Amino acid sequence: xxxxxxxDIALQFASGALTSERLTQFxxxxxxxxxxxxxxxxxxxxxxxxxxxxxxxxxxxxxxSGPRGPLHGVPVLIKDNVETADRMMTTAGSLALDxxxxxxxxxxxxxxxxxxxxxxxxxxxxxxxxxxxxxxSSGWSGRGGQTRNPYAPNRSPSxxxxxxxxAVSADLCAIAxxxxxxxxxxxxxxxxxxxxxxxxxxxxxxxxIVPISHSQDTAGPLARTVRDAAVLLGxxxxxxxxxxxxxxxxxxxxxxxxHLNPDGLRGARVGVARRFFADNAxxxxxxxxxVATLKGAGAIVVDxxxxxxxxxxxxxxxxxxxxxxxxxxxxxxxxxxxMPVHTLAELIRFxxxxxxxxxxxxxxxxxxxxxxxxxxxxxxxxxxxxACLSATRSGGIDAVLAEHHLDAIxxxxxxxxxxxxxxxxxxxxGGCSSPAAVAGYPHITVPAGLHRGLPVGLSFFGTAFSxxxxxxxxxxxxHVARGRPVPAL
Numbered sequence: 001x002x003x004x005x006x007x008d009i010a011l012q013f014a015s016g017a018l019t020s021e022r023l024t025q026f027x028x029x030x031x032x033x034x035x036x037x038x039x040x041x042x043x044x045x046x047x048x049x050x051x052x053x054x055x056x057x058x059x060x061x062x063x064x065s066g067p068r069g070p071l072h073g074v075p076v077l078i079k080d081n082v083e084t085a086d087r088m089m090t091t092a093g094s095l096a097l098d099x100x101x102x103x104x105x106x107x108x109x110x111x112x113x114x115x116x117x118x119x120x121x122x123x124x125x126x127x128x129x130x131x132x133x134x135x136x137s138s139g140w141s142g143r144g145g146q147t148r149n150p151y152a153p154n155r156s157p158s159x160x161x162x163x164x165x166x167a168v169s170a171d172l173c174a175i176a177x178x179x180x181x182x183x184x185x186x187x188x189x190x191x192x193x194x195x196x197x198x199x200x201x202x203x204x205x206x207x208x209i210v211p212i213s214h215s216q217d218t219a220g221p222l223a224r225t226v227r228d229a230a231v232l233l234g235x236x237x238x239x240x241x242x243x244x245x246x247x248x249x250x251x252x253x254x255x256x257x258x259h260l261n262p263d264g265l266r267g268a269r270v271g272v273a274r275r276f277f278a279d280n281a282x283x284x285x286x287x288x289x290x291v292a293t294l295k296g297a298g299a300i301v302v303d304x305x306x307x308x309x310x311x312x313x314x315x316x317x318x319x320x321x322x323x324x325x326x327x328x329x330x331x332x333x334x335x336x337x338x339m340p341v342h343t344l345a346e347l348i349r350f351x352x353x354x355x356x357x358x359x360x361x362x363x364x365x366x367x368x369x370x371x372x373x374x375x376x377x378x379x380x381x382x383x384x385x386x387a388c389l390s391a392t393r394s395g396g397i398d399a400v401l402a403e404h405h406l407d408a409i410x411x412x413x414x415x416x417x418x419x420x421x422x423x424x425x426x427x428x429x430g431g432c433s434s435p436a437a438v439a440g441y442p443h444i445t446v447p448a449g450l451h452r453g454l455p456v457g458l459s460f461f462g463t464a465f466s467x468x469x470x471x472x473x474x475x476x477x478x479h480v481a482r483g484r485p486v487p488a489l
Contacts, residue, residue: 001026002171003486006070006228009174013062013073020055020062020073023174024118027075028052031121031172034489039153043166045080045144046088047121055118070231072116077176079164080122080143081129081210082106082219088119092210093127093141095357096341096350106208107243108177108219108236115235120173123163129184130160131212131324131370133362135425138162138188142358146420149192150487151454155417156426158188161222165192168222170489175232176222181212181320183414183433185220186445190413190431190457193447193484195229195474196222198433200465201440202249204233205240211327213320214245215385216437224484226446226475230256233467252465259468264476266298270460271305271404273411276432280415283429286451287412290458290481294410297480299473302404309391312438318384325370344371361422392439398463407469408462413445416454436461444474449482 001023004012012018028047035041048054058073067073078084081092083102091097105113112119124144130136138159139147147162149155150170157166161178165188168176178185180198189196198220206217221232239251272291277283295301325344332342341347348367351358358364373381400409415429436443441464445457458477460470 003224004174005225006074006174006231009074010070013067019059020118021052021059023073024051024055024075024120027120027173034170035172039148039150039489041150041153041166041170042124042145042147043163043170043172044077045122045124045163048119049087051075051118051120058116058118068116071112071235073118074174075118075120076112077120077123077164077167077173078109079125079161079176079178081125081179082109082177083208084109084119084122086119088122090210091143092129093125093143095142095354096347097339098143100335100339102208104208107205107238107240109208111235111238123167123176125162126159129179129181129210129212131181131320132364132366133425134365135362137361137420137422138426140361146422148420149417150489151193152417154420155454156191156420158191158414158417158428160184161188164222165189165194165196168192168194168224169487175228177219177236178222179209179217179219180437181216182316182437183431185222186433186443186457186459187414187431189222190445191417191455193455193487194222194224195226195444195446196220197229197233197444198436198442199233199467200249200442202245203252203465203467204236205238205243205246207240207243211324211331213323214327215319215323216440226471226478227257227260229444230260230471249465256467256471259471260475261472262476262479263298264472265294266476267300268407268473268476269300269302269405270294270473271400271406271409272301272303273306273409273432274304275306275310276411276430277415280429283412283415283451286456290410290412290448293480294477297476302406305400305404305406305409307396307400307409307435309396310435312388312391312434315384315387316434316438318380319388321366321370322373322376322378322381325373326376362425388438392435396435397439397441397461401463408460408466408473411459413457413459416451416456432459440464442467442470444470446474446478446481447484450485455485
């Protein structure tokens with residue numbers, strides 16, 4: 001039952017060849033064999049103790065009244081910074097939140113349950129979604145240890161949605177939910193050879209997600225095919241009156257699958273952003289192969305179509321530090337009185353007091369820098385956010401799209417996975433995630449093949465709420481590309 005798509009699962013459910021109970025048990029067995037033993041991927045932190053019981057209930061419902069939809073009875077894994085109202089914790093990978101059981105589902109989880117999904121468990125991640133240290137090892141958390149890449153267990157899974165991406169890649173679930181502030185969906189998707197989609201901020205409710213930045217945070221789907229990502233996106237999308245970004249976006253619920261087209265590149269205008277890997281000749285040649293594939297599928301390619309600016313480091317970092325302090329303090333203040341942390345300052349003290357388990361590999365300098373910031377009314381924050389918006393929207397993505405009359409911009413998502421280095425931290429070769437992340441715009445990555453034996457993805461990103469266009473282009477590329485290489489587990 002490896003590599004089953006949602007369409008495969010639906011057909012087997014309908015024919016009676018497979019039940020949700022059997023499929024759930026298959027994934028539980030595979031988690032036991034590959035995640036907790038064998039290559040010890042460490043992608044899954046916790047199993048839902050009711051997963052099998054829920055699967056049995058959904059099988060009975062299917063027999064009695066038919067399926068609710070394409071996710072009926074399908075096991076889904078959830079990143080451990082998304083709240084679930086069951087006997088699973090929500091910790092963001094931190095031992096400081098050990099014992100935190102959310103009283104209600106995050107809206108996106110509630111939508112998954114209503115669609116009939118089986119919430120299988122919680123996945124490991126880069127602790128605090130990789131906003132703790134400048135020398136972190138992606139995929140490491142105090143609670144879960146180091147997640148490993150299924151293509152080469154000594155190499156990084158990237159992050160911060162490490163466990164979700166690895167679980168999908170290694171067939172530990174059908175589909176998974178990740179979150180992104182900047183690169184945390186698309187980078188691990190690319191490096192683990194799967195599809196990842198970071199939606200426009202506000203398309204999916206942010207409520208019930210441990211935050212970094214209210215201006216950049218969003219959940220999104222991780223899947224083995226573009227179609228499965230589109231199905232999951234459609235289920236998670238919906239208006240949340242309690243989330244300001246969702247209210248600003250409006251109700252954009254729709255069936256995203258209808259936008260898929262195996263011939264979706266024909267006649268499309270795409271611009272190639274070369275600058276991200278201009279100094280890396282092997283990856284630039286790999287991009288040449290992707291461009292040839294785009295042209296062969298009928299796309300009109302503008303090459304190059306570079307963004308005026310690709311690195312927003314100082315301004316973006318200012319925004320993230322300010323927003324992390326404000327947003328995390330608001331989140332932690334909700335926790336029950338018995339929890340050890342209710343502020344960022346208390347979290348820093350907790351980590352210092354538990355250094356043997358929380359700080360054995362790298363420090364928490366980003367937490368300290370954030371705690372030293374003032375409020376969101378300070379000019380330094382407002383100016384940095386204004387600079388970010390100008391550089392990535394009107395002076396960035398939107399400007400390039402308009403200048404060349406493009407449907408989307410394409411680039412390599414990231415380089416191949418680097419060796420895990422617990423001493424020095426990550427040594428990645430860069431990526432293209434920042435413009436869309438800072439702008440709050442959508443971004444999808446699709447497997448483009450192997451580079452020196454390791455997966456690399458091709459990205460499509462565009463203006464706000466252009467998910468239908470990006471899905472059409474991505475499905476067209478998927479149809480003609482070299483495809484997803486299955487890890488040899």
